[in-house]
Structure formats: structure tokens, C-alpha cells
Amino acid sequence: MNCQEVVAAELNNTSLAQLIPKSKILVVGAGGIGCEILKNLCLSGFQDVEIIDLDTIDVSNLNRQFLFRKEHVGKPKAVVARESVMTFTSNMKIKAYHDSIFNQEYGINFFKRFKLVLNALDNRSARNHVNRMCLAADVPLVESGTAGYSGQVELIKKGLTQCYECQPKPQQRSFPGCTIRNTPSEPVHCIVWAKHLFNQLFGEDDPDQDVSPDTEDPELKKDGEFSTTHTGDVQRKSTRQWAEEINYEPEKLFNKFFKDDINYLLSMENLWKTRKAPTPLSWEESHLCVSNISEEDISTSIDMRILSLQKCAEIFSDTVTTLKKQLVNRKFLVWDKDDKPAMDFVAACANIRAHIFSIPQKSRFAVKSIAGNIIPAIATANALIAGLVVLYAFRVLKNELNKCPTIYLRQKSVYSKVLLAADNSLQSPNPNCYVCSSKPVVDVFVNVFKMTLNEFENEILKNTLNMVAPDAILDGKGVVVISSEEGETQINNNKKLNEVGIIDGSILKVDDFLQNYELTVNINHYEAKEKDDPPFKFVANPSDLKTKQENGVNNGVNVSTDSYTTQQSSDDDDVVTCTTEDYDYEASSSKRRKMNPPEDEDDLIIVEDVIN
Ligand SMILES: Nc1ncnc2c1ncn2[C@@H]1O[C@H](COP(=O)(O)OP(=O)(O)OP(=O)(O)O)[C@@H](O)[C@H]1O
Numbered sequence: 001m002n003c004q005e006v007v008a009a010e011l012n013n014t015s016l017a018q019l020i021p022k023s024k025i026l027v028v029g030a031g032g033i034g035c036e037i038l039k040n041l042c043l044s045g046f047q048d049v050e051i052i053d054l055d056t057i058d059v060s061n062l063n064r065q066f067l068f069r070k071e072h073v074g075k076p077k078a079v080v081a082r083e084s085v086m087t088f089t090s091n092m093k094i095k096a097y098h099d100s101i102f103n104q105e106y107g108i109n110f111f112k113r114f115k116l117v118l119n120a121l122d123n124r125s126a127r128n129h130v131n132r133m134c135l136a137a138d139v140p141l142v143e144s145g146t147a148g149y150s151g152q153v154e155l156i157k158k159g160l161t162q163c164y165e166c167q168p169k170p171q172q173r174s175f176p177g178c179t180i181r182n183t184p185s186e187p188v189h190c191i192v193w194a195k196h197l198f199n200q201l202f203g204e205d206d207p208d209q210d211v212s213p214d215t216e217d218p219e220l221k222k223d224g225e226f227s228t229t230h231t232g233d234v235q236r237k238s239t240r241q242w243a244e245e246i247n248y249e250p251e252k253l254f255n256k257f258f259k260d261d262i263n264y265l266l267s268m269e270n271l272w273k274t275r276k277a278p279t280p281l282s283w284e285e286s287h288l289c290v291s292n293i294s295e296e297d298i299s300t301s302i303d304m305r306i307l308s309l310q311k312c313a314e315i316f317s318d319t320v321t322t323l324k325k326q327l328v329n330r331k332f333l334v335w336d337k338d339d340k341p342a343m344d345f346v347a348a349c350a351n352i353r354a355h356i357f358s359i360p361q362k363s364r365f366a367v368k369s370i371a372g373n374i375i376p377a378i379a380t381a382n383a384l385i386a387g388l389v390v391l392y393a394f395r396v397l398k399n400e401l402n403k404c405p406t407i408y409l410r411q412k413s414v415y416s417k418v419l420l421a422a423d424n425s426l427q428s429p430n431p432n433c434y435v436c437s438s439k440p441v442v443d444v445f446v447n448v449f450k451m452t453l454n455e456f457e458n459e460i461l462k463n464t465l466n467m468v469a470p471d472a473i474l475d476g477k478g479v480v481v482i483s484s485e486e487g488e489t490q491i492n493n494n495k496k497l498n499e500v501g502i503i504d505g506s507i508l509k510v511d512d513f514l515q516n517y518e519l520t521v522n523i524n525h526y527e528a529k530e531k532d533d534p535p536f537k538f539v540a541n542p543s544d545l546k547t548k549q550e551n552g553v554n555n556g557v558n559v560s561t562d563s564y565t566t567q568q569s570s571d572d573d574d575v576v577t578c579t580t581e582d583y584d585y586e587a588s589s590s591k592r593r594k595m596n597p598p599e600d601e602d603d604l605i606i607v608e609d610v611i612n
């Protein structure tokens, strides 16, 4: 018997009840899923738990993050989550950290102290980082996420399963509040804002959907403090209350949202140092902007046209009047993309805002498809997923890792039921993964005459390849071109890559000490030709450089790589883009199983023996 088998036998002989109290668990994130996980751990007898979260409690968290109450708003999530759980247990030790998991204090030795790590995060970069830390420390990680009624739980264990970065992920589709309220840069940011505006004026009150300038934007911090000129949100009175007081007069509403609030944003000078400042638009000005673009092109249907600002302002005024009338005898309206005035209002507002921020405008048709895809958080989905996370924690403790294939929660579109399904087996690591393979390599395509070393470090190594504190050495020459030691290579910051010897064909050995991660970066000179070409590209798998037929990336993965690319725009980052339809296909092809309408009345359909 080898060492592993001895341990396995040992564990199998020990009952779960004995393992639970002595296993030290780390929970990363104390939001929707994190609160549920913490409660589940407590109720199943865990006694040694640490929880970390960087955030403080917001009013908008209260509807689903049940460990938090009104009086906790503004306090650290991790600390309050601990306090709340401690009120219903006496024999549990919980240590809370109000901090970011990226902090250098949480290095490999910190991670090694745990039997198991449970992720309950909401963004990809933190997930990538914890993934790398758990690989480096060789601690199993249960990764989870939800987006609306969809969700997913997966086990990540070095050498045994895929890591979080083994497969490419679609573009991230959730946006920080300050991007929506202060610094939109894409049409979708304006569309989200317009939907929030609809809800503020006509929908159910939701503090999460504030549309006024956000004075707590981290970018406004000077030396770690907010400047004293901006305190709290611009408007303490609710938007709804104010709109009612002015009897929804379109001109006044227009001037507030598109002129006064924008002027206020302009006063937050920090925001506009590195980006183009918005241009306020008054009601009168909007009427002077006669047809600028294709509105006159009557050969296209009105749905497909980009409307002039004047037309948008007209629609704004008409829809406000109609929607106001609909509010009579009703407490609030529910936004529906198929409701004409509601959709017209959102399309008009999104395009006016886009114009103000110099963002391309969109046709009503395009706005409708984007607006229809924005996903709210659902408390029951979080609860279900957190239950499965803790179930997987049990299996990991019992060393039944093979019983932890990835589980998917999906809403069945046709019957409106929720469906739980699992992969047939564990998915083995991608041998070409640029994170967990034994010799990770990426090909980076970049203009070596234009990109500076500073940009290379921030945009490629940190933002794209998710390193925290990289050091880079030019292979063959042994020259350190980027150092994580402050000041050591500062002199290179504004130099172009070619000026320090990084040219087409160069090889960089990049090392992140914190993540215990080494990566070989092959440099390829590339020049963006079209306006929309990305400034740089990277290919993680050298075989991707070959033709599609030659490409064998999938290596037995149930969710095909194609589904990652074809559904980019519709799914949230929190769940892998595998839809119920994908699963139907997978299930029916491998097991000849057909999804029939369920005969019982259960809302949850469990497809395979997911929880046995
Ligand atoms: N780097 C990080 N370190 C520690 N905690 C993090 C980090 N990044 C995100 N988190 C935490 O992960 C949690 C994720 O929870 P959740 O998805 O419910 O997000 P939320 O912001 O509370 O709610 P929502 O996004 O749904 O409005 C948040 O509390 C967030 O603060």
C-alpha cells in the first residue's frame, strides 16, 4: 500500500462525524452564497472555520444575505457574518478577516493550514487567484457560483480535476455599481443604467439600482480617503419621491438625469483624468440635435435604426407620460422587454446616456436583446448551490473525490422548472492549461514597438494573465525586465518592449512569487490593423494556433469549447456557459436520456444521481 492508499483507508474508516469537527475550512466571500455556506457549515457541526471578505454590508444585500440586518449596513461582511452565526452556536470557532484574498498575507502557508477551501466569490480575478493559491498549496477547492436561476459547483484538486482556468471563459458580464453610475464605457453599461432608471421611477424600490452619481467610487479616493467635498449619494431623497413631487414632468426629469447629474459627475475630477469626460445634455439642446444618423433611412425598420437624440428625447417624454398613467392604481410596474413603452423608455434613455459618454448608440432591437439578458440574484439558487458545496465538502473529507463531478443548476426554459444535473465523471486537467500544467506556456501577440513595459505588466501580466506581483526575465539573456521589488525596474516603465530587447520571438520567464506560479511567455509581434482589433491577444494553448480540426483542446470535457464562444454575450461569469440545452444534448448523447415533462409537481428535477 502506498502512502496515499494508507491515508485513503484511514479516512474511509473514520466516520464523517469525527472528521467534521477537526477539519479547518476557509470560506472566501461572505455574500449571497458565503452566508449560506457559513450557516450550513455551522449546522453540520464544523467547528473550525475562517472567513474572509473585503466588503462592507450594503442595504441591497439585505434581501438575500440573511446573516445581515439593517443595523449592520456599513459594517464588514465577514465580521458580521461571524457574529450572526455565533448567536446560534456555542462550540464553533470562526475567525473573520475583513480583507481581500489578494493580500500578500494570504500566501501559500496561509492556504496550507486548511483541509479545504470553499469559494463564494463574485468575480473572475479573485476566483483565478484562489484557484492558483489552492493549486500551489495543494489544498482542494470547491468552487461555486450562481447567475439568476443558474448555478454550478465544481471540485478543483491539483492533478486530478480541471482547474478554474483549464478552459477559456466567456467575457465577464457583471458590472461594478460605479461603472454603471459614474463611468460607463460600453453600450451595455448604459442599458443597465437605463433599466435601473426605469425601476427607480416606476418599478419596485431597490437600493441596488441607484442611478445617481456614486460618490463612494474607489477611484475618488485620495491617499486612501474620500475627499470631503463629496459625501454620500448625491440625492438623499429617493428618485421616486422626487419624481412624484414634480408629477413626472418629462423636461425636469430629463434635465436632472442627463444634465445636472452629469455636471455633478464632472465635478469628480479624478474620474476624468484618464478617460474622456461626458458632455451634459439639456432638454433644449436635445431638441436642437436634429437627425444625426440613419434615422432618415426609412428602408430599415424602426427597430433597426439608430435614432436621433431629438427622437430619443421625444420617446422619453411620451413613454414617461404613458408609464406614469400605468402607475395609477398600481404600486409599481415590472419591467418587461416585451412591453412597448417600457422597452422604448429603456432604449431611449440608454442611447441618450451613450451619446453623453461618447459611447456608440444601439438600435432598439440591439438594446432589447442586451437588456433582456441582465440577470438578478436569486436567493433560492444561492441556497441550493451552497447546500451542494457543503455536501461536496463532506465527500472531500471522506476522500470520495471521484463522487464530486461538476454539478449544474439550470432553469428549464420550456417547463419553467429548475434542473440539477452533473457531469458523468471528474474532468481531468487540460494538459495545455497555462495555469495547472507542468510547464505552462502562453503566446502573446503584441506590438513590441508601441507597448510600454508598464502596459505589458499591468494589462497583460496582471489584468489578463491574473498575476499579482510578477517578475519577468528575458530568457537567454538573464536580464530582469520587470521586478516585483519596488523601484528595481522602474526605469523600464515607460520604455517600449523592443527598447529592453523584447522583440518578435523573445521568450520571457515570468514568475509570481505569491502564487508560486511560473509561466513562459512567447512574444509575437503583432500590429492591430482594423479599428476594432484588440491591442494585444494571447493564446494559451499552442495547438490553438493550428487549424480547428487539428485542435484537440477538449480532451473529454463535457461542455464543448464551442459553447464557450458561441454564447459569450448571454451568460454571466459566475457560471460556465453550458445551458440546459447543452446538457440535454450531452445527456441524451451519452445516456440516450430524453428530458420529458415531469409528471410530479416538484420544482426541482434532479437529472442524474447528483446527490446520492
Ligand atoms: N478579492 C476578494 N477578497 C475577498 N472577498 C471578495 C473578493 N472579491 C469579492 N469578494 C466578496 O465575495 C462576495 C460575493 O458575494 P455576492 O456574489 O453575493 O456579491 P455581493 O456583492 O454581496 O452581491 P451582488 O453582487 O449579488 O449584488 C462579496 O461579498 C464580495 O465582497
Ligand SMILES: [Zn+2]
Pocket (backbone or CB within 6 Å): 162, 163, 164, 165, 166, 167, 429, 430, 433, 434, 435, 436, 437
Ligand atoms: Zn488548469
